[in-house]
Amino acid sequence: MSGLQQGLPPLSPQILEWIERIRELSAKLPDLDSPDLGVRRRAQRELSDLLAVEFTAPAPAGVEIDDLMLAGGAGPLRARRYRPESATGALPTMLWLHGGGWTGGTIDELLNDRLCADRALRSGVQIVSLEYRLAPEHPFPAPVDDAVAALEDLRERADELAIDADRLGIGGNSAGATIAASVALRERDSGTSLHHQALEVLPAALRIVGSSMHRYLGAAEREGVEHLAEVYRAGAPLADASPLDAPDHRGLAPALILAAEFDPLRDGATAYADALRAAGVPVVLCIGPGHDHASPGLTGRWQGAREWRDVFVSELADAYRTTSHPNADPVTTAGAHP
Numbered sequence: 374m375s376g377l378q379q380g381l382p383p384l385s386p387q388i389l390e391w392i393e394r395i396r397e398l399s400a401k402l403p404d405l406d407s408p409d410l411g412v413r414r415r416a417q418r419e420l421s422d423l424l425a426v427e428f429t430a431p432a433p434a435g436v437e438i439d440d441l442m443l444a445g446g447a448g449p450l451r452a453r454r455y456r457p458e459s460a461t462g463a464l465p466t467m468l469w470l471h472g473g474g475w476t477g478g479t480i481d482e483l484l485n486d487r488l489c490a491d492r493a494l495r496s497g498v499q500i501v502s503l504e505y506r507l508a509p510e511h512p513f514p515a516p517v518d519d520a521v522a523a524l525e526d527l528r529e530r531a532d533e534l535a536i537d538a539d540r541l542g543i544g545g546n547s548a549g550a551t552i553a554a555s556v557a558l559r560e561r562d563s564g565t566s567l568h569h570q571a572l573e574v575l576p577a578a579l580r581i582v583g584s585s586m587h588r589y590l591g592a593a594e595r596e597g598v599e600h601l602a603e604v605y606r607a608g609a610p611l612a613d614a615s616p617l618d619a620p621d622h623r624g625l626a627p628a629l630i631l632a633a634e635f636d637p638l639r640d641g642a643t644a645y646a647d648a649l650r651a652a653g654v655p656v657v658l659c660i661g662p663g664h665d666h667a668s669p670g671l672t673g674r675w676q677g678a679r680e681w682r683d684v685f686v687s688e689l690a691d692a693y694r695t696t697s698h699p700n701a702d703p704v705t706t707a708g709a710h711p
Contacts, residue, residue: 446518470549497695512607583640
């Protein structure tokens with residue numbers, strides 16, 4: 374959902390350069406069109422990593438990064454933890470769910486690794502990124518089950534993992550934000566306390582919502598988006614799988630919702646913020662001026678992406694009541710995962 378068709382409002386030179394590099398690199402990766410899902414996912418990760426090397430700031434020094442196993446809905450799952458090296462004792466912690474259109478993405482992506490490390494250091498919030506199961510092999514509710522089980526595991530292992538269990542939240546980017554919002558609904562329904570939810574470029578509904586979907590996507594692109602949503606939903610009722618369509622939003626964890634001005638998903642995200650506010654849920658809605666769906670990852674090349682990051686970490690620090698360091702110097706560390 375990069376908003377490539379003609380007639381869009383002017384995009385920054387850095388976003389236009391990034392779009393052109395997607396075209397150039399994709400032409401050299403024929404496996405992006407492979408009918409084999411595993412082959413296609415490997416090519417998608419290769420493309421993502423090549424772009425991250427050029428456009429995403431390296432992981433900063435001063436972050437401990439370690440791998441662990443967490444409980445999932447059907448067995449153990451890999452996870453990666455990001456913790457400021459200077460921190461001591463139990464920290465507020467956010468379980469993070471990567472993007473990827475519900476069918477792709479991984480905690481091993483360089484983009485995910487760099488952004489999680491940077492945001493953990495700047496916000497003072499420990500981030501645990503989960504390798505949840507993917508559709509079509511594991512459609513809804515499997516990824517939601519995974520995140521719910523992982524949260525319970527984090528609560529049970531709070532002492533071992535230096536987690537402040539009273540400040541345990543959920544967050545996600547794009548498709549991961551949909552899953553995170555569904556997890557918040559599930560936690561509310563089970564009577565479990567969740568401290569916060571951070572929803573970045575949120576697909577709030579598994580259907581077309583608002584004029585932004587028509588303004589920034591052509592008909593064929595909209596069909597592709599709808600197809601991905603159907604693959605993830607796999608016939609489940611919208612009221613169950615689509616956060617905006619949930620029958621009741623009362624009692625949910627406070628939310629930070631970050632939307633991009635030129636994102637087709639913008640109107641759905643703002644509608645979700647309105648729905649939460651109407652239900653009495655505290656909401657901070659931030660709309661990134663000039664941003665497209667994935668441009669917040671361009672921290673190595675664009676001041677606008679760094680400003681998005683600074684807003685994100687400042688709001689996260691405020692939500693978890695930590696000391697934010699939005700202007701920390703992002704020095705490369707050799708210890709970051711490739």
